[in-house]
Amino acid sequence: MGIVKKQLKRPEVLAPAGTLEKLKIAIHYGADAVYIGGDAYGLRSRAGNFSFEEMSEGVAFAKKHGAKVYVAANMVTHEHDEEGAGEFFRRLRDIGINAVIISDPALIEICAMDAPGLPIHLSTQSSATNVETLEFWKNEGLERVVLAREVSMEEIKTMRAHTDVEIEAFIHGAMCISYSGRCTLSNHMSKRDANRGGCCQSCRWKYDLYEVPFAGKRHSLTDEFDKDEPFSMSAVDMSMIEYIPELIENGVDSFKIEGRMKSIHYVSTVANVYKAAVNSYMEDPENYICKQEWIDELWKVAQRELSTGFYFSTPSENEQLFGERRKIPSYSFIGEVLSYDEKTKIATVRQRNHFSVGDDIEFYGPGFQHFEQTVDVMWNDEGESIDRAPNPMMVLTMPVVQPVSVGDMIRKKK
Incomplete structure (x- = not known):
């Protein structure tokens, strides 16, 4: 008996779309699906969030080109934040949105009860990191789980072996210094609630260490270190372009690109690259190679240095941004x-x-x-x-x- 080859499933290339223009460009440049934000319940209050009219136009454009549109409604609700959510989700369903991405159990329940028929995906904010969690949400009726960014490739392999719920994973873009984006730095430093859409990106600020003598002036202790900027909470970005085979073979159904607030240059370039890589692999897996031109292309829009995040090891100080930049986009x-x-x-x-x-x-x-x-x-x-x-x-x-x-x-x- 011959060896039965594993049937590979083509993954979805999922691109960010902060505006209607970006939605159309992402799809034009190869995205199989896009994720957007509405006027409420999302975590990007400063992105160009969509009105219902813009959503309708975006859905019509996507359908014409064989693509899908998802809406992120992944905020953590406080009392009264959930008011109006049922009507919001019904409008999304009736517009033709393909799925809504939610983290808060209250919003998940409201969506399931008030907008039956609208598929629900679990947001990365919920920190799904194991098979049991994926099975729990599958049993609650969710079609897909967006994994926590702290999950390793080996853990993804185990998950796929023990569950058939769809797996979505981030493969390119900014990394959050806090666990799955659940952070309160912004709340304390600028009174902007990160988990309700107002993050001021405190982790990207520059920090120093000071000595403050009693009744004296503070002075920096930076001179005691070799580097100009020795203290950092700012993570490098993720890029998995060199590991497309591992992602596909280990069962990732959707390749998620971060960046709803990035430019059309970024969206078009990154969607173009990952679609080219996926197409190349699916056409001939046995002879697939990662082309240097794909890597070079991503560096043309990279704003930070790049790493593989948590996929193969726990990030070290080499995956932090401090001191002089080691590589600059040209x-x-x-x-x-x-x-x-x-x-x-x-x-x-x-x-x-x-x-x-x-x-x-x-x-x-x-x-x-x-x-x-x-x-x-x-x-x-x-x-x-x-x-x-x-x-x-x-x-x-x-x-x-x-x-x-x-x-x-x-x-x-x-």
């Missing part, structure tokens, strides 16, 4: 293509950051299409030749050396 996002004339080979572009004639720029689009060129000439919207594009969101035209498409992005080296 590209900036400068524009997007609005249209392209095949006869004249002229592209119409909307500027997003300053660039000039003589700059070396790079175009990229869905499906991991890239090419570079030098800006030789460009014209403003009145057809006048210009040597630079300094005005935000200005529309201009320029010749391109290869065909481009609507929605293609442009970046340049800093």
